[in-house]
Amino acid sequence: MACLRARYAGPPSLWPAPAIDPGITWTEWARVPPVDAPPSSWMAANAGRAELASDIRKPEIVALGQMLFFDGHLSRKGQVSCASCHMPQRAFTDGRPLAVGEDRLMGRRRSPSLLAAPFAPRLFWDGRAGTLKAQVLGPVQDSREMNHDLGSAIARLQGLPPYPAQFLKAFGPAMRDVASASGSASTSGRDAVDSDRLARALAAYVATLRPQTSRFDAFLNGERNALNDTELRGMHLFRTQARCMNCHSGALLTDHQFHNIGLSFYGRRNQDLGRFEITRDPADLGKFRTPSLRNVSQAGPWMHNGLFADLKGLLRMYNAGMGREAAPADPPDPYAPRKSEHIRPLDLSADDIDALLAFMKVL
Ligand code: HEC
Ligand code: HEC
Structure with a gap:
C-alpha cells in the first residue's frame, strides 16, 4: 500500500x-474548470458558444436562468419545473429510473446529471x-415533460412579475422597442420576454453548473492523504485492471463519446437503440453518451434507463x-447492436469491487 501511495504521490502526469x-483518445483527470475560466476547448466544442460565453459572465442573466429553472410556471399546469427532474442535491438527477413529467406521464429515459452538460460537444443520451x-x-414543449406550448409559456411569463423586469434588466429592451423608441412598451418589460432570451437564460444557468468538490479534487491537488487506502486502491483499479479510463477520462470523467456497453435491450419491449435513432448509422446501434462520474453516488439509479438501483x-x-446483447442470428442480423470491444470481463475479486465502490463514492 505504501508503495502504491508513493506511485500516486506526484502530479497526475507522473502517475x-x-x-x-x-x-482510444483520452485525457488525464483534472480539476473541473471554474465558471470564470472556461478552457479553450469549451469554445471550440460547438457553435453558438460565443454568445453563451458572454452570457455566463452576466450575473443578471444567470440569476434569471436560475429563477426559471426552479419555477413550475414553465409547465402547462404549473406542476413541473426543470428542477423537478434535475435536483441539485442529486447531481441534477431525480432519483427515478425513468423521468416523470406533467400529469405523471412517464418518459422513456432517465433524467441525466447535468454536470457534464456545460462541457459536452453534444447533449442528451443520444x-x-x-x-x-x-x-x-x-423540455418545456415535450408532452412527457412540461407539456407547454412555447407561445403560451412566453405569454405567461410576460404577465408574471418579476419576470418582465428581470428580462429587461438581463437583456435590455426588445430590439423593436429600441427601433421605435416609443419608450412605453420597453419600460414595462413585457416585450423583453421572448423565447430566444428564455433559452439564453436557461442555457447560461445550466452552463454555470459545477460538481460539488470532493476529496477527489483534494487528491488531484496533491493532498496525498485525501484518499484512504481502500479508496486509493479503488482508484488504481479504475485506471488499470478495471479499464474504466478507456471512457471515463478527463476532468468530468467522461470522454463525451458514444459507446454501446450492452444495454440496448434489442428486440425487447424496452429496446432503446440510442445514437442510432438519430444518425441511422448501423455503427451507432445501442450507443449512449458516456455520463460524467462526478458526484456519481448521488445520481442513481444509474444508466440511461435507470437499470441499476x-x-x-x-x-x-x-x-x-x-450481458450478452442478443443471440447471434442465422443469417446475421445487420441491425443487431454490437457491444463495444472495450467492454470485457475484468476478473476483479469481491475485495476489488468493494475498493472500486469506495472510490466511486468519493468522486
Ligand atoms: C420530466 C422530467 C424533466 C424535466 C421537467 C426536464 N428535464 Fe431535462 N432531461 C430529462 C431527461 C429524461 C433527459 C434525457 C433525455 C434524453 O437523453 O433522451 C434530459 C436532458 C437534459 C439535458 C441534457 C443533459 C446532457 O448532458 O445531455 C439538459 C441540459 C436538460 N435536460 C435541461 C433541462 C432544463 C433546462 C429543463 C427545464 C426547462 C429540463 N431539463 C426539464 C428530464 C427532464
Ligand atoms: C467503452 C466505454 C466505457 C467503459 C470502458 C466504461 N464505461 Fe461506464 N459508461 C459508459 C457508457 C456509454 C455509459 C452509459 C451507458 C447507458 O446508459 O446505456 C456508462 C455508464 C456508467 C455509469 C452510470 C452513470 C450514470 O450516471 O448513470 C457508471 C457508474 C459507470 N459507467 C462506471 C464505470 C466503471 C466503474 C467502469 C470500469 C469498470 C466503466 N464505467 C467502464 C462507457 C464506459
Whole structure:
C-alpha cells in the first residue's frame, strides 16, 4: 500500500500509465474548470458558444436562468419545473429510473446529471442536441415533460412579475422597442420576454453548473492523504485492471463519446437503440453518451434507463463484461447492436469491487 501511495504521490502526469486500448483518445483527470475560466476547448466544442460565453459572465442573466429553472410556471399546469427532474442535491438527477413529467406521464429515459452538460460537444443520451440553447426549450414543449406550448409559456411569463423586469434588466429592451423608441412598451418589460432570451437564460444557468468538490479534487491537488487506502486502491483499479479510463477520462470523467456497453435491450419491449435513432448509422446501434462520474453516488439509479438501483450491482455487471446483447442470428442480423470491444470481463475479486465502490463514492 505504501508503495502504491508513493506511485500516486506526484502530479497526475507522473502517475502510473492507465490501461488504455489501442485507438482510444483520452485525457488525464483534472480539476473541473471554474465558471470564470472556461478552457479553450469549451469554445471550440460547438457553435453558438460565443454568445453563451458572454452570457455566463452576466450575473443578471444567470440569476434569471436560475429563477426559471426552479419555477413550475414553465409547465402547462404549473406542476413541473426543470428542477423537478434535475435536483441539485442529486447531481441534477431525480432519483427515478425513468423521468416523470406533467400529469405523471412517464418518459422513456432517465433524467441525466447535468454536470457534464456545460462541457459536452453534444447533449442528451443520444447526442441529438448540439448546443444548450437548442436543448433547453425542448423540455418545456415535450408532452412527457412540461407539456407547454412555447407561445403560451412566453405569454405567461410576460404577465408574471418579476419576470418582465428581470428580462429587461438581463437583456435590455426588445430590439423593436429600441427601433421605435416609443419608450412605453420597453419600460414595462413585457416585450423583453421572448423565447430566444428564455433559452439564453436557461442555457447560461445550466452552463454555470459545477460538481460539488470532493476529496477527489483534494487528491488531484496533491493532498496525498485525501484518499484512504481502500479508496486509493479503488482508484488504481479504475485506471488499470478495471479499464474504466478507456471512457471515463478527463476532468468530468467522461470522454463525451458514444459507446454501446450492452444495454440496448434489442428486440425487447424496452429496446432503446440510442445514437442510432438519430444518425441511422448501423455503427451507432445501442450507443449512449458516456455520463460524467462526478458526484456519481448521488445520481442513481444509474444508466440511461435507470437499470441499476445500486452501484455495487453495476460494478458486478462491468466485472462480468456486461450481458450478452442478443443471440447471434442465422443469417446475421445487420441491425443487431454490437457491444463495444472495450467492454470485457475484468476478473476483479469481491475485495476489488468493494475498493472500486469506495472510490466511486468519493468522486
Ligand atoms: C420530466 C422530467 C424533466 C424535466 C421537467 C426536464 N428535464 Fe431535462 N432531461 C430529462 C431527461 C429524461 C433527459 C434525457 C433525455 C434524453 O437523453 O433522451 C434530459 C436532458 C437534459 C439535458 C441534457 C443533459 C446532457 O448532458 O445531455 C439538459 C441540459 C436538460 N435536460 C435541461 C433541462 C432544463 C433546462 C429543463 C427545464 C426547462 C429540463 N431539463 C426539464 C428530464 C427532464
Ligand atoms: C467503452 C466505454 C466505457 C467503459 C470502458 C466504461 N464505461 Fe461506464 N459508461 C459508459 C457508457 C456509454 C455509459 C452509459 C451507458 C447507458 O446508459 O446505456 C456508462 C455508464 C456508467 C455509469 C452510470 C452513470 C450514470 O450516471 O448513470 C457508471 C457508474 C459507470 N459507467 C462506471 C464505470 C466503471 C466503474 C467502469 C470500469 C469498470 C466503466 N464505467 C467502464 C462507457 C464506459
